[in-house]
Amino acid sequence: MMELTRKGEYAVRGIIHLARQPYGTVVLLGEIAEAAEIPQTFLAKIFQNFAKLGFINSYRGTGGGFSLARPAAEITLRQVVEAVEGPIAPNRCVAPAGECVRSATCTVHTVWRQVQLQAQETLDGVTIEELAREESP
Amino acid sequence: MMELTRKGEYAVRGIIHLARQPYGTVVLLGEIAEAAEIPQTFLAKIFQNFAKLGFINSYRGTGGGFSLARPAAEITLRQVVEAVEGPIAPNRCVAPAGECVRSATCTVHTVWRQVQLQAQETLDGVTIEELAREESP
DNA sequence: ACCTTCAAGACCATTTTTATCTTTTTTAGT
DNA sequence: ACTAAAAAAGATAAAAATGGTCTTGAAGGT
Secondary structure (H helix, E strand, C coil): CCCCCHHHHHHHHHHHHHHHCCCCCCECHHHHHHHHCCCHHHHHHHHHHHHHHCCEEEECCCCCEEEECCCHHHCEHHHHHHHHHCCCCCCHHHCCCCCCCCCCCCHHHHHHHHHHHHHHHHHHCCEHHHHHHHCCC | CCCCCHHHHHHHHHHHHHHHCCCCCCECHHHHHHHHCCCHHHHHHHHHHHHHHCCEEEECCCCCEEEECCCHHHCEHHHHHHHHHCCCCCCHHHCCCCCCCCCCCCHHHHHHHHHHHHHHHHHHCCEHHHHHHHCCC
């Protein structure tokens, strides 16, 4: 239940790899994909999205690649995960677009809400910098 | 991300409906399905599984149906959810069958582990009896 | 010009979800 | 015994999500 998809897993691994380089370093997509063991074309899609969202910068042409657009300490795990997987919600009824008719009276709703808040808080409390720093290759 | 499926939602709604009846009452599948707005044949599958797992008893033939096999206060939300959705795990790397090679060194792993533990605890702390009692029709 | 690298969009196979349908088995009541 | 009711079990299937690939285009460096 409630599992991160490959896309989410790849996104996290990819951005952590980028965060391990000195800040500002431009890294080839192929290098990240190889190092993090991610299908390159798949990672391309993920990073295209990250660039749009302002997490990373992309540069075309010779010497091109990707670099972090802001310090890794200012990117939370929640931001990364939600960027690819959408809002964290253990049930439809607590999703932002949720049209839960029963929310006022339904106790299960409050349980899902609590699970949601706990997960959000936990992921908010972790930055990519921490993950890049502490994780071994 | 991490959303309960319809099956899980139906399972919870179905067993709560059963728990609202006086303990031991045998209820028709069709009645539960109608009351909880669940496709009957789908609920049948879910309840077959519940019966196998010992949450509910099933009775065939005339006057048959389903009843709780143990008091609703002794069935937790986590048990119900895991029965249909499988173990709670925000990422493969913290799943019971998980073959996470990096678990020793990977910090992300510990984050997912924490999310997992919090969700498990929360769902462990809620019984079907509470949900049946407090929830309005 | 030409090569490199990312962007964008179409495409596609597989798996999961969300069911339905049919047949069989069990049971109660007559 | 017979019959009707009800769940069990298994086959089937449409729709959606997942996990990618491929092609073409655009931008940048040499």
